[in-house]
Amino acid sequence: MASPLDIESRTREIGLQIFDRVNKQKKGFFHGDIDARIMDWAMKDEDLKVQLFRFVDVLPMLNTPEEVVKHLQEYLKNFPVIGQWGINLAAGIGIAGKVVGATVKKQTEGMARRFITGSNVKEASDVIERLRKQNMAFTMDILGEVTVSEAEGEIYQKQYLELIEGMTEQAKRWKDVPLLDTAAGRPIPKVNLSIKLSALYSQFEPADPEGTAAAVKERLRPVLLLAKEKGAFVCIDMEHYAIKDATFKIFREIMMEPELRDWQDCGIVIQSYLKDSEEDTRELIQWVKERGTPIQVRLVKGAYWDYETVIARQRHWPIPVYTEKHETDANFERLASLLLDNYPQIELAIASHNIRSIAYVMAQTEARGLPQGALEYQMLYGMGDPLKQAVIEQGQRLRIYAPFGELIPGMAYLVRRLLENTANESFLRQGFAEGVSADELLRSPIEVSKTAKPIHTFEQDKLAFPNVPERNFSLAEHQEKMKASLAKVRSELGAYYPLIIDGKEIKTEKEIKSINPARPSEVVGRTASASQKEAQMAIDAAKKAFSAWRDMPPEKRAEYFFKAANLLEQERADIGHTSSQHDEIGMDGYDDVADADREVLGRADNGLFDRLVARRGGFGHDLGGHARVISLDHVVHPWGLADEHEAHAFRRDGRAARQGLHTSPVATATQGAIWLDDEVAQFTGRAQRPQAQFAINGDSSTDPRAQGEESHRFGRLPMAKGQFAQGGRAHVVEEIYRAPYLWGEEIAHGHVAPLARQVGQKEGGAIGQICQ
Ligand SMILES: Cc1cc2nc3c(=O)[nH]c(=O)nc-3n(C[C@H](O)[C@H](O)[C@H](O)COP(=O)(O)OP(=O)(O)OC[C@H]3O[C@@H](n4cnc5c(N)ncnc54)[C@H](O)[C@@H]3O)c2cc1C
Known part of the structure; x- marks a missing residue:
């Protein structure tokens, strides 16, 4: 085996040769002026x-x-x-x-047309026949990703079936080109297709790996079986990170099915910009050994770098991609070596326009003495033609990624290509627009890392008060936790929850059943229902405790709530389940939870409807009185969001969009939210917060106002600012424990003070409590 030094010097030699061949051609890297x-x-x-x-x-x-x-x-x-x-x-x-x-x-x-071979099969097949004449093989991709309706998914599948039929028929007329049609002496299919799994199924949902896999396999299976029968190759493209694990799962499961297990003409993609990619590659290699039939692995750097960094930062998730270019490049070389070590179980395809990356793999292949055609190089249609020619001149098999289809999906593809080519660190930009020297471009990424200064530090992400991020349900770890907590919550359904007054649990004769509206026979929990007597007890207890609470320094009070917040966080999955179980409604970030729920519980009858409403951003009364308490993070009391109008205002302020807002129509308030409120009360209770407020469940007869007590507002802190001014009445706002969840961020940022002042003016003595 050659030493790393030998590999480096050979990489340089090959790289310079390729540059030389590229420079001899008079063509530019992009078409047209x-x-x-x-x-x-x-x-x-x-x-x-x-x-x-x-x-x-x-x-x-x-x-x-x-x-x-x-x-x-x-x-x-x-x-x-x-x-x-x-x-x-x-x-x-x-x-x-x-x-x-x-x-x-x-x-x-x-x-766009320069990156796309045509809008239909006829145009595309004319292009690929031309490519073959220029010694270039092809892989055809029907443009389309993230299908939003089942009709689209079916059309996509049908197009692939027709493509396989049509192209394999045409291929019979094509002359054999040994460089293109054999891999180390073994004949390989002339027709080669690339498929994006997200385009096959409109409900592709990483939080539901089993349901998604079953549905996608149903669409994919006929395509693969036809490809096998007709002698076409299929590569499964890799898309954004959220669906990466699901894509691997589907690929591995379907390729293990008896009819496909012995089929070699299939492949999948590894993206070296992902920090997980080495682990994925090792697992894939292990799996190929178990399967017993080789596959092809296309190694790419990854096309969604901007998207992945933006999404992860927006959601406060760890960034799944490397953030320095040389890290991706170095990983690309490591993975290429690992995959080459596993030839012939793995046949490598190098998809890159980076001369350093290509030359490195050529040097490694040579050092291993692999036969001619053991691996192939792949490039995109519509760019880098001089490089393509140079790689062919090196005696290598070159395959062109040839997308075709309508302009609308084509534009998404075009934008990805433009982003990639114009990115500061793109090889093409540096090499062919900025004229960086060949010597510099051929430096080993490990060398580069020794002197490179970090470019992407994302310093601005380090907030003084980071919100607890939503769970990322595309990760198996969170799916497992969710399943476990679902089982736990299920085993506790129907439990009784007493009132908590003055720190003591009080049972009452009357109780309120909290019903799962998606499954009305299911009682989620039973809570004690207070009478006037208990309401008065709670008010008295709150009044008694009020002065100590009022005089307590804000920092001390905040401690209780942070403690409660930590407890909530620890048991967040259980709370999430209770809430999703309760509602079966997904909205904004909460969609994931509802899906995970469905996956385990089976699809609720109204599931699809709910999802549609959620997708449309529907809100409020469309659900005909179903409770809508859908937050893991914040429980907003229904009385706080008394009508749809306020709910919309709340969404607009961005909080709901960021964190998932849960609310319920006022009509179903007691059934909708009380059980959850109790749950939260328990947490604040467990944080041993003084009982300087009352939190009590009951029906409208319990409301002191119903008894003519105008000076009391029964229940909770109104969340919408407007309500503070309601009717100019002096409301005594005794119960405010949800405020810190909702306003934790503002407290930290000092935004609550003006609000508190405003409330203070309007509400008399409420200011001390608001400051919690
Ligand atoms: C035939 C073919 C098939 C492809 N199939 C897929 C596929 O299935 N899935 C897919 O995702 N992509 C796919 N791609 C696209 C491929 O990922 C990009 O073309 C590729 O990333 C560009 O890499 P390069 O080696 O040509 O260029 P280079 O300029 O060397 O690399 C650019 C890449 O480096 C990475 N990068 C850029 N900036 C940074 C940074 N600051 N930190 C870390 N990394 C950074 C990004 O991945 C970026 O795309 C395919 C490409 C080809 C040619």
Whole structure:
């Protein structure tokens, strides 16, 4: 085996050879003058790039030149450079504007077309026949990802079935090209397809791996069986991180089925930008050994870097990708070596336009003495043609990723390509737009790491008060925890919860049953129902404790709530289950929980309806009186959100979007929320908080106001600010224990003080309590 030093010097030699071959060709890396110019602008100005890509993204939906011009003006008015494109943004919507709109649309579509082989099979197959004539194999991809309806999923499957039938028929006419059609002497399929699993099924849900796998396999199986029968190759593409584990699971399970276990013409993708990727690769290798039939692994760096970093940061999750480019590059080389060590069980495909990465793998392959064609190189259609030619000249098998399809999914693909090519650290940008020297570009990533300064530190993420993140239910660890807690919660269904007054548990004759609205025969829990007597006891206890509580320093009071918050956090999954069990409704971040719930409990009859409502962002009364208490993090009392209007206001302020807001229509308040409130009361009780407030369950007859006590507001702190002013009445707000959950962040940031002052003015003595 060659030493690392030998590998390095051979990598350099091969790399220089490839650069040489590339430079001898007179072609640019991107097609066309306009493409090159757009790339150039985008690279020079980050803001322009964002606006350009937004514009490209929206373009397929713009049906008239007028709409195009209007959007151009809106998106790009601050960028005079656009004028150089011959676009007069002040043109208005007159004749000149129409011409501009039509031209821009045509040119942008033309740009997309350069990355896409055609909009139908006929156009695509003309392109791939041409590619074969130029000694390039292909893999065809039907554009489309994240299908949103079952009809789309079925169409996607049908298209693949037709593609396999059609292309394998056509392939019979194609001349054999030994370089393309054999791998180390073994014949390999001429027709090669790449499939995105998320496009096959509209409910692809990582939180429900079993349900998702079953449904996806049902769609995928006929495609794979037909490919096997007709002699086509299928590679399963890898998409965003959230569905990575589910994708591996589906691949491994289906390829172990008796009809497919002996099928070699299949593959999957590993993304070296993922910190998990080495572990995934080792597991995959182990699995291939068990399976006993080789597969191909396409090694890529990963196309969703921006997306993954944004999503993880937004949700306060650990970032799943490396954040320094040299880390991804070094991992790419490590994984390539690991995979080459496992030839022939694994046949490697290197999908990269990075000459250093390619040369390194060539050097490693040589050092292992692997036969010609033992691995292949893959590149994308529409870019880097000189590099493609150079790799062919090195005597390697080259496969072109050839997407085809309609413009709308095509634009998402185009934007990904543009982002990739214009990124600061992209090899293509550095090598072919910024003219960084070959020597520099061929440096080992390990060497680079020794001197590189961190570029992406994400310092701004380190908040003084980080919110507890939502659980990431795409991870098996959280799915398991959720299942366990679901079993626990199930075993406790129907339990009795007494009132807690002055720190003591009090049982009452009357009780309130909390019913699971998705399964009305199921009693979630029973709570004591207070009478006037208990309500008075609670008020008296609260009054008695009030002065000590009022005089307690805010820091001390906050401690109780932080303690309670910690307890809540520890048992969060159980609470989540109780709530999802209660409602079976997913909304915003909570969707995941409801899904995990369904997965274990079986789909609730109204599940689909609920999901649709949730997807549409439906809120409030659409559910015909179903309770809607759906937060893991915050329980918002129904009286706090007395009507839909307020609920919307609450959502608008962004809190709900970030953390999942749970509320219930006021009509079902007692059934909807009380049980959960009790649950929370227990936690604050367990944190040994003084009972300076009353929290009590009961029906409307318990409300002191029903007895004419205008000065008391029974129950909880109104959450919507507007309510504080309600009718100018002096409300005594005794019960506020939810406030810290809701306002924990504001307390930390000092935002609560103005609110407290406002409440103080309106509510008399309430200020001391608000400061909790
Ligand atoms: C044939 C083919 C098939 C493909 N299939 C898939 C697929 O199934 N799934 C998929 O995700 N991608 C796929 N890709 C896309 C591939 O991941 C990108 O083309 C690739 O990431 C670009 O890498 P490169 O080696 O060509 O370029 P380089 O410029 O060397 O690498 C760019 C890549 O480095 C990574 N990167 C950039 N900045 C940073 C940073 N700051 N920290 C850490 N890493 C960083 C990103 O992954 C980025 O895309 C495929 C590509 C080809 C050619």
